[in-house]
Amino acid sequence: MHSWILSTLAVAGAIFGAATMQVRAEGQADPLQSPMWEDMRKQFFGGRSYVFDSRVKVRVPKVVENQAQVPVTVDARGLKGVEKVIVFADLNPVQHTLTLTPLEAAPFISFRLKVEQATPIRAAVLTQDGVWHVGGQFLDAAGGGCSSPAMARNKPDWSLTVGNARGRAWRQADGMSRFRLSIKHPMDTGLTQDNIPAFYIEQVMVRSHSGKVLAKLEMREPVSEDPTITMLVRLPLSDRAVQVDSRDIDGNHFSSKIATSWKESRLRTDEGAE
């Protein structure tokens, strides 16, 4: 299937125009007016209090080029005392996409996900006071990302490359270390029609080279094939590498060590200068 044009398949409007808004007495109306919001709220927050909060930023592209690889960035650096970040997509067959526990990391993650159709993409951020802060964007796209088998299945040697990883890390001027990492893995959802069972990386532990746990990441079926993540961690100054250990649902373990360059990643200062 050709990905570039499947891109803009527009379904959206119709579904949401017709939805009746359910406003809980103590809650706020869903800014994205999703018919699934009540279900999502119950599934992820139960009876706990939540608030729609513009400090939870979710960035998705205006147009989807490839429904199996939709880039998403969640950035809640505007909030203090973040304990957990959950990402979910209301209209995916599996809504829960990932959970980040940013122990010594910024509440920030960039990754790619599969989508089945146009859907809200949301992030919910739990702060120390027990309140969930919710942000989101509507992603305009349609059909197929979750129900077509991963491309890797066509490559006969995928089992030889699974777990291979590439990446880089940068020390930032603000003291954080940024790393980008891509791990070869089919990330099969188990939902396709060809009976391929679920097979995906579920646990990712990020440690400093000296062994300190910096962040935990739980990934679910909707994360794209060959997961490619970008995170910001507080790496001790004496540490020169980020260690990432992951485990898939079949119990395979994969380890990566990404050296940080001592050069700070250059921050752009000439915004709009040209």
Add this chain to the structure above:
Amino acid sequence: MLVGADEAISRANGGAIANIAIFDTSEGAIVVDTGPSRRYGVELEALARQLTGKPVVRALLTHFHPDHVFGCQAFSAKVLAAPKGVVDGLKQSGEDFATAMYYLAGDWMRGTEVVLPEIIINSGHEDIGERRLRYLVLDGHTDSDLAVFDERSGILVAGDLAFLDRAPTTPHADLPAWNRSIAELSQLSISRLVPGHGPAETTPRALVQTGQWLKTLEERIMDSFERGLAMTEAMDEPLPAWTEKIALARYEYERSVMHLYPKLEADGWPRVDVSN
């Protein structure tokens, strides 16, 4: 020349976003590209006949993108002509494109199917009536891009190798190859340049601008990648001021980040896995 809308494909424009050229010759009409749908093609065929008073003797396809080829049903396979790479592309992706175009452009696409050209075009000359056409089979926008140069009048129909005042698209692009093709086309003595999208002009401004856009893409996207930006962060990077006058600049820039980033990540990062 029929001018396409400087827009993305939508239900409002029915996919009519690409330029179409019609040449009159003593032997009959020549059309370059056929538009996005059967309906468009039928109207194009009638218009070419009406303008020239002659039937269409040749319908050339510049490349396999749907906004350029799907009017082909209005023409017989015997007058349809394209480079082999274009025909191969249509064989492989034509049906997927047709399905996708239904979603994008809706009812405009009714009855549209792919017709494969029977005439294979190679680089070289062909005389049709009093016109001497020079075919340049190039690449870069896609794997196979045809440009048609009418040697006596100096008219160049560049297909999507040239865009003007509308941002170039890159879903199948190879930027270095595209730059080489632009350099080759720039050697011609052009009196009028018809780009794939945007206005026709007497100057080669479309070639220059397309080259500038590709350079901007390469520099900005590479810079973002080197600084460790994720895709959506790269999409928010500033573009040079001159691109403010280009239609769909930010929209196409975002798309290009998604097209070009995966290869950089696959080729530009060292292996970091360690065996347990």
